[in-house]
Amino acid sequence: AQSVTQLDSHVSVSEGTPVLLRCNYSSSYSPSLFWYVQHPNKGLQLLLKYTSAATLVKGINGFEAEFKKSETSFHLTKPSAHMSDAAEYFCVGYNFNKFYFGSGTKLNVKP
Amino acid sequence: SAVISQKPSRDICQRGTSLTIQCQVDSQVTMMFWYRQQPGQSLTLIATANQGSEATYESGFVIDKFPISRPNLTFSTLTVSNMSPEDSSIYLCSVVGRGEGASYNEQFFGPGTRLTVL
Numbered sequence A: 001a002q003s004v005t006q007l008d009s010h011v012s013v014s015e016g017t018p019v020l021l022r023c024n025y026s027s028s029y030s031p032s033l034f035w036y037v038q039h040p041n042k043g044l045q046l047l048l049k050y051t052s053a054a055t056l057v058k059g060i061n062g063f064e065a066e067f068k069k070s071e072t073s074f075h076l077t078k079p080s081a082h083m084s085d086a087a088e089y090f091c092v093g094y095n096f097n098k099f100y101f102g103s104g105t106k107l108n109v110k111p
Numbered sequence B: 001s002a003v004i005s006q007k008p009s010r011d012i013c014q015r016g017t018s019l020t021i022q023c024q025v026d027s028q029v030t031m032m033f034w035y036r037q038q039p040g041q042s043l044t045l046i047a048t049a050n051q052g053s054e055a056t057y058e059s060g061f062v063i064d065k066f067p068i069s070r071p072n073l074t075f076s077t078l079t080v081s082n083m084s085p086e087d088s089s090i091y092l093c094s095v096v097g098r099g100e101g102a103s104y105n106e107q108f109f110g111p112g113t114r115l116t117v118l
Helices: none
Strands: A003-006 A010-014 A019-021 A023-026 A032-038 A044-050 A056-058 A064-068 A073-078 A087-095 A098-101 A105-110 B004-007 B010-013 B019-025 B032-037 B043-049 B068-072 B075-080 B089-097 B106-109 B113-117
Touching (some): A003 A087, A010 A019, A019 A105, A023 A087, A044 A056, A044 A073, A073 A087, B004 B089, B019 B089, B019 B113, B032 B075, B043 B068, B043 B075
Antiparallel strands (some): A019 A073, A023 A073, A056 A064, A064 A073, B032 B043, B068 B075
8 A cells, every 4th residue: 555654743943943844655666756835724835746857856945855765755854944934744645646645744933 | 737726715504504616627637636634634535536427435435425526627516415513624626737848747736615514
């Protein structure tokens, strides 16, 4: 079975410090992987995607993620958090015409 | 990319009634999905809306409760039938397509319909 696991339900960082949101996938085949962000009362926005072209993927707003097959991970990082990054983040896998959502990680950014 | 609109954007309904949510896409798409996002939760796939045939429902969701229509490649409806307060959620329509110049599929989401059942 395919699945995506987000290891932290909540992450809290101070503004200006690095962000790490963790995601592991379980799949018999290398899936496509995505990170989406959802701001309060807003729709889902695509941050970045991995589709086997390059293992280090750069997205919008300074976010990036690295696909590590040996660790079956696709963690999302940002060098310096901004207050506007406070939102919920979803790691999503795609395989065989189906999308698999992680449970989400709420990012809190303290001033 | 695909631009998706949903109607209504929000509604407050009485227990026992039904609500039909519309999803309109600005281009023809093969794959269209309906999701539910309960308060504070992740997205749960309800069903895949198939054009010209019955929708494919995920475990825990049935056609009698969530009938879906897909009359063409740009439009679908989801009805939430005989509602109870447990149905209070955001319902999202989603399609799969290719971004401009892309060689892979990605998922585009509608803005969602926020449903409150009293």
